[in-house]
Amino acid sequence: RWQAAWNETAVFQTDNDDPRPKYYVLEMFPYPSGRIHMGHVRNYTMGDVVARYKAARGFNVLHPMGWDAFGMPAENAAMERGVHPAEWTYQNIATMKRQLQSMGLSLDWSRELATCDPEYSAQQQRLFLDMLEAGFVARRSSTVNWDPVDRTVLANEQVIDGKGWRSGAPVERRELEQWVFRISAMAEELLEAIDGLTKWPEKVRLMQANWIGRSRGLQFAFETVGAPPGFDRLEVYTTRPDTLMGATFAAVSPDHPLARALEPGNPSIAAFNAECRRIGTSEEALETAEKRGIDTGIRVRHPLDPSLELPVWVANFILMDYGTGAIFGCPAHDQRDLDFVRKYGLPVIDVYMAADGGEPVHDEAYVPPKSEPVRYVRPVAGGAVMTGEEAVEAAIALAEGQGFGHGVVRYRLRDWGLSRQRYWGCPIPIIHCGACGAVPVPRDRLPVELPRDVDFDRPGNPLDRHDAWRLVPCPRCGGAARRETDTMDTFVDSSWYFARFTAPRADTPTDAADVGYWMNVDQYIGGIEHAILHLLYSRFWTRVMRDCGLTAISEPFRRLLTQGMVLNEIWFRKPASGRIAYYNPAEVEAAGEGERRTGVLKSDGEPVEYGGIGTMSKSRRNGVDPQALIDRYGADTARLFTMFAAPPEHTLEWSDEGVEGAFRFMRRLWKIVHAHVQFGPAGELRPDSLEPAQRALRRQLHQTLAKVGDDIGRRRTFNTAIAAVMELLNALARFDDRSAQGRAVMQEALDLVVLMLSPFVPHAAHALWQALGHATPVVNERWPAVDQAALAQDTVEIIVQVNGRLRGRVQIAAGADEAAAREAALADPGVSKFVAGQTVRKFVYVPGKLVNVVV
């Protein structure tokens, strides 16, 4: 009912013609999976609290909402239920929009957008062409998971234990020509700029830095012996060239050109490589697979001792994507290499590094941190004690001096492959012509829209089969040509939507005035699971837009709050063949704890397997629908409870116990306000003529106001803000003072309580503010100022410790000096009995807090 008042006056619609300072609050927009879940409630309530708080603080707040609307689930729905992805998606958007609106969020819905809207795709295609012209786009070969039965590309998520999720067939790694964004060219800038992200969580900055993975090392060439023509040299990159003296073998990735060149003449290597290609493409799968290798028979000469020849192996743990796809192995100082040589009976060279002052270690690999001083037992240069870093530089200098290698800086960050062999994504505006190659679609012919008449009867991308759409004349030569049928990675859609929100209807990707006014996003809020990819891609795109002249800024998000995930139990059945099936915890009758947890499906009484706890996700079907909560208790209670249940950054294991407590609190607040107003308006407050109890309540009131402002505004610890107001309300309930000044204090307290709670429970606050006798809506109210005079105290309680243990409390004058504190402390009977007869060796005084007597 009260939401109507907000909507009629359009209080949350914003524009940039406003004298107030701007504040842009954004939560990561949802994928329209069907219905909102608890993670959404948590995320969007946090954003709403910040938005409403900032508005009350006098900011012109932009708080928009949209839909990350392309993606695989829509295609799955099409395959399973025959509904068109667009229809499925827009229906879900309608449902979820209704649900979000029932939460009473202070959103500017006039800016709503969905990434699958043709207008959004059109602008994204313009950006793609800008990037192509600016040299940020390249075409190159990269690996995908190939399902040989369904003859289709699989996402990593669709590969389960190395098999396709539908066909059950072992997947193969396959090379495809794909479009990439050259994000690695920006690695250094993206890394350096992390220092400036001072309002991002340290953990996210660390994860991003590690992901970019700058390293300095030695790149050098082994001279080969017995290699096929064209492989006279084997390029190797290492970050530990100081271990080169310990090299006992070299190894290449199964995808390395040398390994491939050997396949035709060597069936066992061909078989080994083929086997390795069945691991899939994910780094996790490659790194956790059993370490295996095969000898090629080729040898390389050790660059520092050409008489020493090392065998060259193909090994499944070498990543083609990192370094040169070839390494040397040093078993004495790398545990993985040691395991490998032991497994295959290769020689282990004796150790040549030892801890400074320690003895050499022989039974396991000794891997000192690079910063630590190490004694080089068999020296690269001079037998000195030096840090790994110094030794690395010495080894590089040696290699450069002898001319077999040189120092290089490399990054772990790889280019961003954006091609997806799928229908439900933004079309890539390219036409392939036999004569002209890849030709951009002319800008006046944008957007390239997806054809609606597609069928999902067969696996694979229906665009590949849609000749009416696919076959077009070449824009350059007019000859027969075909459209690019790959669509863009959905990460592209979410890498610039924050900028589009500043001018969602512009017929260019962004509008200079709007984006200049609103960007950066002042507060971005979203799940910690996006700490690396989405946030890094967005940082990249913002720079690309800058370099293309679309924005002036480099960083999209000034302040970042990474919300902890909402977890729930996972239940599934895994049939012998075919697709794994997940069940919502609400459908399962469960018993036991931990390892012994078991369950049966309520509908058929048959057992289901317990998969531990994990994030609520559509694919695992373990989400909780908050609608029941909202229907039963109202949006305010749902909002209050999710904010109170845990600190924002913590994971939250879902349970709906405790919702009753939030509801009870709302009722208590309601009752206490109405108990107060039934006696009519309160008189004027005269702060200087209050009784001690009235003064004490006012002090607590203004302490709470200061804390709540700090908790919301600076700390973003919404749970402690609510707890403080609960504590205050408990005090108000005990405050039974009907005198004129008692009622005046109560009026002030209830006014401030309602204002403090209004960002959390806007509907109730709206009604209670009216009940308290105010004519204007609470949503237009400014955040109240703390009365510093009310906080003043004559005496303070300090705690007294003896040898660090609590032994008493004493009241002393506020601002007392150490001598006075000491006298008061030692006079306390509880203290003196522990000090009596002993020598005071030390006296610690923390003014206003504690003293510690050390005896």
Place this chain on the structure above:
RNA sequence: GCCGGGGUGGUGGAAUUGGUAGACACAGCAGACUCAAAAUCUGCCGACCGCAAGGUCAUGCGAGUUCGAUUCUCGCCCUCGGCACCA
């Protein structure tokens, strides 16, 4: 495997800069009100010892730094997230 978090009563959590461990809630127990129940209100609520006053132990485990450690350092265990085609 690699990178990054988290671990505090029966439960969610608080302790903001190294300074009272357990605020605020949930659950539970007892009482008041009621014919009764619900709702509401009041009290108790980490473990152990003690009639009590009070004391001892206790923040995943083990060490360390400090007058003082949930907080800092090192090692370990468990768990969650990410690992480039889930979003």
